Amino acid sequence: MLNINDLHFRYGKRSPLVLDGVDLTLHDGEIGVVLGTNGSGKTTLFKNILGILRPESGSIRFDGEDLLKMKRSERARRIAYVPQSIHFGALSVFDTVLTGRVSYFGYKAGREDEEAVWRILRDMRLEHFAARNVEQLSGGERQKIAIARALAQEPRMLVFDEPTGNLDIANEQLILSEARRVAREKGIGILTSLHDFNQALELGDRFFFMKDGKIRHEGGRGIVTEDVIREIFDAEVRIVEIEGKKIVINGGGKT
Ligand code: ADP
Numbered sequence: 001m002l003n004i005n006d007l008h009f010r011y012g013k014r015s016p017l018v019l020d021g022v023d024l025t026l027h028d029g030e031i032g033v034v035l036g037t038n039g040s041g042k043t044t045l046f047k048n049i050l051g052i053l054r055p056e057s058g059s060i061r062f063d064g065e066d067l068l069k070m071k072r073s074e075r076a077r078r079i080a081y082v083p084q085s086i087h088f089g090a091l092s093v094f095d096t097v098l099t100g101r102v103s104y105f106g107y108k109a110g111r112e113d114e115e116a117v118w119r120i121l122r123d124m125r126l127e128h129f130a131a132r133n134v135e136q137l138s139g140g141e142r143q144k145i146a147i148a149r150a151l152a153q154e155p156r157m158l159v160f161d162e163p164t165g166n167l168d169i170a171n172e173q174l175i176l177s178e179a180r181r182v183a184r185e186k187g188i189g190i191l192t193s194l195h196d197f198n199q200a201l202e203l204g205d206r207f208f209f210m211k212d213g214k215i216r217h218e219g220g221r222g223i224v225t226e227d228v229i230r231e232i233f234d235a236e237v238r239i240v241e242i243e244g245k246k247i248v249i250n251g252g253g254k255t
Pocket of ligand 1: 036043045
C-alpha cells in the first residue's frame, strides 16, 4: 500500500509550492487515476514518488516503510516507472526488458534474471518479439515493452504518466487492458494520469482530482461528477449512463 502524507514540494527555494499538502493512499492491485489540468502537479507528484525529486516535507511510505530513506535499488523493487516512450537505442526487446533487472544483478545479468525476462515476455505474449530491435516496433508495442521492462523490476506498484498519450485507439485499448490485467492478476497497484475522462472511468478504481498542488476530491467512480469536473477543470461536461456505464460528454447541457 502506498501512503502519501502532507507532501510539499517546490522547484526552487523561492518558487511557489507545486505540491501543497498532498495526501494519497493506494492499495495493492488498485488502479488510481490522477486527474487535473496541465500544470496541476501530476508529473511532479509522480517524480516525488519515484525518488526523482525530493519533497520539502511530508512522507511517502510503502507498506509502512519510508520510500524517501530507501536506496534507489530498494525503491525500484517496490515502485517502477513506465515512461511514455522508451529510447534505448538499438537494443533488442529481450535486452531492453533485461535492463529492468539492473537493481537485482548490478553488473552482469545471471540466469535467474534471464529466466525472469522470459517469464514476463511469455506472460505478455511478447516472446516472438524477443530478438527484434525496439526501435522498429510500433508505438503501442514499445509501450508494452516499457510495461514489461517495469515488471522486470518485480515491483509492487507501477507509475504510468499518461500511458495513452501518443497512441492510436487500438494501441490505447491494448495498453489499458494490459494495465488492467497487471493490476488484477498480479495485484500490482497502478498510479496513472489520464486526460480522457472516459478512459479514466474505464480503467480506474480510485480517482484523485488535483488542483493547485492539492488533491481536492478523492474516491471511487461516484466522485466523477459534472460539478467536480467543472470545479477542477473549469469545463462543462455532461455525464450520462449508457448500459450501466458512466460516459462523459464534452460541452455539457447548457445550450
Ligand atoms: P502536470 O503534470 O499536472 O501537467 P507538472 O507537475 O508538470 O504538472 O507541473 C506542475 C507545475 O510545476 C507547473 O507550474 C510547471 O510549470 C512547474 N514545473 C514543472 N517542472 C518544472 C521544473 N523542472 N522547474 C520549474 N518548474 C517546473
